[in-house]
Amino acid sequence: MSRFGSDAIQKLTRKCSQVITLFPAILCNMGLTVTLWVHVYQMKHDPKLMPSYFLSADSNRTTGSDLYDSLLNGFSAILLVAVVSFVMLGLVVYNFKLLVQSWLSFACLFVLWCLFPVVLRDLAARHLEDEDWILWLTLAGTTVYAGLGSIVFMTDRMPLWMHQMYVVTNCSLISTSYLRALPTHTAWFLLGMIPLWDCFAVLSPNGPLKVANEYASQYSHTMLRMLMFESRDGQDGNNNGGGGEGKKRTIEIQEDDEEHENEHEEMAINASIDEMGEEERQRLIESETKTAESVSESSLARMRLGNENEEVMEHEKEHENGEEDEDEGMNAAQALDHTETLHLGMGDFIFYSLLVGKSLASGGLICSVGSAMGVLLGLVVADVFLSSPDANYPALPISLIFGLSIHFVLSTVCLPLLSSLAQLVV
Template sequence: MQRSVLDSLGVEIIGVISPVSICMLLVVLLVSTLSPSASDSAAAAASATTAATLVYDESPSDPPGRRLAGALLNAAAFVALITAATTLLVVLYYYRFTGFLRNYVRFSAFFVLASMGGSILLSLLRAAAFPLDAVSALVLLLNLSAVGVPAVLSPAVPVLLRQAYLVALAVIVAAWFARLPEWTTWTLLIALALYDLAAVLCPRGPLRVLVELASSRDEELPALVYESRPASASVSHAVAALGSVELQPVEPAPPNPTLSNRNVDPDRTIVEIESLEEETSPLVPNEPSSSGSGDARQQDIAAEREREREGERNQDPSSSSSLPGLAFESDAFDTSRGIRLGLGDFVFYSVLVGRAAMYDLMTVYACYLAIISGLGCTLILLSICRHALPALPISITLGVGFYFLTRLLLEPFVVGASTSLVMF
């Protein structure tokens, strides 16, 4: 019987939800610390200039219609930029510029940690009035950034260190994106959820093409991907794109001890497995019969299947009899899988709760529960579909919906009930 993620659903969900929750918590703390008031938030949003605000610079004094149109233009430009960058990544990976892509990822990690992370670190030091001179802060920042360069891709780095740096990168980028203007933020999140849906599920979507191309080559795609249960370096595994979640194979299961005690020919492994299932199947009662007729019937069935297997080997020149345990190992490969989540999902989950933190904590709780619920639904669908799925659409849709429902309906009701001393 095949096993799936549902067999160890609690461990798998905790392995993904824990870092996502930590990332969102850190972003909420950063936003609350660095933007404690609405005026400071507006000033930070006005001063933040990113690729998402190149077309339209939102101003609180603009009418709603103009802000909506400008936010749509910003979202369209940002999605077009991401599509172009992903398409370029597909072309470079198709022509095997893997070394260049790895160096680019390392440079990106160093740039984010040194420049964007340095700016956040400086703001935190100023907010806490921490006595640290500029030279010491610069040396500390450069050392932390230099360690992060090999940590994001090298398999020799300890797993916990790599996971910590991936979460740190997501926190830094999300803290910057959370400073975007309000209308642009919500429009951008919805647009990215739609893009993720198309890029992963469409037959020619760029993220799907990347996953299929890397799977066909049986190699890792140089990208920032969080692994909930990393596999060993000796086991080949598929890749996950930045906007998708997918299963990852781990170590093959040990062979059945019942099989190891039998003295059988390696080429007859599959036949013996099927025979054992027939002998111990709980769905078929064991009726008394003569041993001679039963053994003869099983020998005839085994011989017929062996002849069919020999015919298939002769017709297919690519098949080889030197891998007797291939079917058994493939079964373990397909069923013992971990979960991989693109770092972009960490970022935009955290952007949503970071934006909610600029309003009040009630919306933060609602958005967090909605995102985690959407991620759980995605993981359940992942265990059923057994291929890469977009991780943004369900969570972002629920998060945005719960934000506005909480802000427009629940928060006025709770505040009104509290001021009227109505207790529940």
């Protein structure tokens, strides 16, 4: 029973350590979104970016109530997400691989080449007054950022950290755009409805994400680069990476020590030859002959040992190369099931940052920090205690529920109570 308990604790600890590796990326995503939202746009809604099908008091299309407008806008947004999801599912089921890849590629390129320059220009306009400088800075920055990002998302040649950086940045750009475009309380209704949709999409037998996951084996794992953030457990890789070099260094040190000892013995023998008589010299010659034979045998043994170690190192190198080739040929289903890799959808990053940004605008810094901590806590609960190899459980609903709950508890209960107590004390 104790052994079972220790194994369970070890398993939970390992899962928790894997989830924690996602925290820096999530916090960076939130921090970048909040920075753009506050510094560049002063947390102001832009009616020009609002979709035409949304209801708002800023336009002629309104019910007369901000609450009803926001509720209907939330339903409209979820309906749009559902339509897009089922269209993508149809393309996947009927094996339109080229259309699926083109769709995902277009989405990535749109963020890189269209959304990034808009934000960069607004950022430059906050610090520069010369329109020419703003234009040239926007063109140069977009060329570098979007050009490199196109290589990162469309190929598998760039390092993992660079892909992670672009995922974090692109999701922040999208979150900032949502914060600017969604009118009044629409973001709150959207954040409240997304968990329901995500549960249906992942857990329902006919859910688009669940069905698409069944067809993942037909697509290359490189497709996931345009959909998900990837975090790998580097412990095993680090241990394996230096094994051959460590063995080689150990062998070289042992050989150097043996050669040094032989040289020392030879110098001691030569120094004492002049002090010996004829019979002693004859005995010494015989002993030197035997020593030379033993040294030759030991040298031959070392040569054999060296050859064997070289063969072992070559075999390990071939094995590592084989693993790399196998990883390159991995399909999307195998990549998702890889035990040393943790994936988090880009949509998760977007809605996490949307929650934190909206919480900051409506409740202040304390509510924003509380909602961020709730997101991280919910992610740990979902991935450590609810996930299993036999079933996929969405992490987004739990995280948003925790974050939303903490925000509204702080904004409606804790902060007003503290304010009332402060007034009584004063």
